[in-house]
Amino acid sequence: MTGIVLLAGLGTGLGLWLIVVGWFPRRPRLDRALDAPYGLARAADPNTEGQPAGWTGRWGRPAVRWLRRAGLPLASTRRDLAAVDKPVDVHLAEQATAAVCGLLLPPSACALLALVGAGTGLTVPAAASLIFGVVGFLAPELSVRSEAAKHRAAFRDALSSFLDLVVISLASGSGVDQALDDAAKVGSGPAYTELRYALTEARLARVAPWDILAALGRRVGVAELQQLAATVGLAGTEGAKVRTSLRAxxxxxxxxxxxxxxxxxxxxxxxxALPIVALFAGFLIFLGYPAVAAVLSGL
Known part of the structure; x- marks a missing residue:
C-alpha cells in the first residue's frame, strides 16, 4: 500500500512539474534566437516537416506520419490551417497528444479513487476514455476552425477599409500599382501586414500584384480578395476604369x-433567452414549493 501511495505521489509531482515547465518555458538560447527568422519561415509553411512547437507538438510528433497515412487532415482543415499559418505537422501532433491525454485521464482518476477505496469497475473508465479521447482529438480541429473563421472575418473588415483607400488613391490620380501600395502602407494589423508582404513579394518577383493578391485570397479563403484581384487585373491588363467598381x-x-x-x-x-427562462422557472419553483408541500402534507 505504501509503495502505491509513493508511486501516485511521484506521478502527481511529475505531472505538476511538467505543467509548470509548459506554462513557464525557459528563455531560448542566443543561437536559436538569431535563427528565429528561419524558424518563422518554416513555421509559415503548412506542409513543413520541421520540429513542431510546444510541448503538445513535441509529444505527439511520433504519431504524425501515421495520421498522415490515414488521410488527415481533411481538405477543409488544410485550408483553415493555411489561413492561420499553422503547420500541418503541429496540428496533427496536438491532436495526437490531446487524444492520448483524453484516453489516460479517466483511468488515472479511477486509480486515484481506488486508492481511497472508491472502486468504479472497468465499464465506466473504458467508456469515459473513449469519449474523452474523441473529444481530445476533435478539440484542436474545432479550435483551428474557430481561429480561421475569426481571421477571415478580421481580414474582411480590413479589406473594406483597404478598398476605400485604394479608391481614394485612384481618385487622386495614382496608378493601380501605386494605389495598392499606398493603401497597404496606411493600415495596420495582421491583414494589412499580409497585404504589404504580398505586394512587396510581387514587386521583388516582378510579377503582377493582382496575381499575388489572388493567391493570398485563395490561401486565406477570402473570396472578396480574389474578386478584388480580378477587378484590378482588368485595369492592369485591359485598361478598364475600376474606381467605380471598387467603390461598389x-x-x-x-x-x-x-x-x-x-x-x-x-x-x-x-x-x-434560455438562461432568463431558467431563472424565472427556478424562481417560480421556489415560490410555489412551500404551498405545494403544505397541501401534500395535509392530505
Missing part, C-alpha cells in the same frame, strides 16, 4: 458586414 465592392462588403453583425447580435439575444 466596398459598399457591398460593408453592407454584408453590417448584416453579419446584426445576425450575430440577434443570435446572442436569442441565446440569452
Amino acid at each position: 465592392r466596398a459598399i457591398a462588403l460593408r453592407a454584408r458586414q453590417l448584416t453579419d453583425a446584426e445576425g450575430e447580435a440577434n443570435a446572442a439575444t436569442e441565446r440569452m
